[in-house]
Amino acid sequence: MIERDVLDTKSDSKVNAHLLWLKKEALTLGASDVRIIPADTVPIEDEIIEMCSPPYCEQYGKSANCPPHVMTPEDARQWIRPYHSALIFKIDVSPRVLFSKQGLEIFKKVFLISARLEELSVEQGHALSKGLAAGSCKTVFCRDIPCDGLIKDRKCRYPSLARPSMEALGINVFRLAKEVGWKIHAILRKSDPNDIPSAMLAGLVLVGPGSREHDKASGS
Numbered sequence: 374m375i376e377r378d379v380l381d382t383k384s385d386s387k388v389n390a391h392l393l394w395l396k397k398e399a400l401t402l403g404a405s406d407v408r409i410i411p412a413d414t415v416p417i418e419d420e421i422i423e424m425c426s427p428p429y430c431e432q433y434g435k436s437a438n439c440p441p442h443v444m445t446p447e448d449a450r451q452w453i454r455p456y457h458s459a460l461i462f463k464i465d466v467s468p469r470v471l472f473s474k475q476g477l478e479i480f481k482k483v484f485l486i487s488a489r490l491e492e493l494s495v496e497q498g499h500a501l502s503k504g505l506a507a508g509s510c511k512t513v514f515c516r517d518i519p520c521d522g523l524i525k526d527r528k529c530r531y532p533s534l535a536r537p538s539m540e541a542l543g544i545n546v547f548r549l550a551k552e553v554g555w556k557i558h559a560i561l562r563k564s565d566p567n568d569i570p571s572a573m574l575a576g577l578v579l580v581g582p583g584s585r586e587h588d589k590a591s592g593s
């Protein structure tokens with residue numbers, strides 16, 4: 374169990390100050406809680422991407438940020454290695470709101486926070502920081518139109534906002550949330566919101582220099 378922030382003991386105090394500053398920014402942007410964890414504790418499992426395919430998600434293959442257009446979990450395990458830390462953040466939401474039309478706005482908020490934290494981290498010199506979101510960018514930004522990122526000679530319409538979800542790379546969000554002590558309940562499309570005690574959506578920002586050859590998570 375990772376009950377409190379784990380700062381990077383191998384890095385200088387500047388890196389840790391950056392992580393704590395980024396955490397504050399995440400809370401200012403509307404995150405309900407944020408935890409700093411070592412990047413190598415992020416669980417990446419092959420089976421998780423099954424959640425990205427029907428009947429769990431109808432967007433499989435329809436977005437440049439969804440499987441099979443992003444790296445495989447096996448590649449993601451290699452890709453994550455150069456990163457020293459990760460910020461996981463959550464937004465608490467009432468299950469009824471999550472199942473309503475308003476729920477889409479909460480997903481959008483995760484994208485906005487993740488992309489903004491990535492941008493801030495890059496601006497502060499952590500050039501290859503990378504944000505990951507929750508759900509498919511197709512559902513949030515391009516619900517009724519084709520993904521331009523998958524069309525020859527075109528690019529993503531929202532490159533500053535669209536990110537792969539954690540699940541798309543094989544990250545076990547359920548396990549990770551439990552690991553940092555957050556209550557999380559399984560939610561399926563067919564779930565009755567009245568039967569779910571609480572709900573949350575989570576995003577993640579990987580912080581570290583990384584290397585360009587590893588920066589292939591997004592197909593956008």
Ligand code: SF4
Nearest residue numbers: 510515520521529530
């Ligand atoms: S154009 Fe961009 S935001 Fe829209 S579905 Fe494709 S990758 Fe996602």
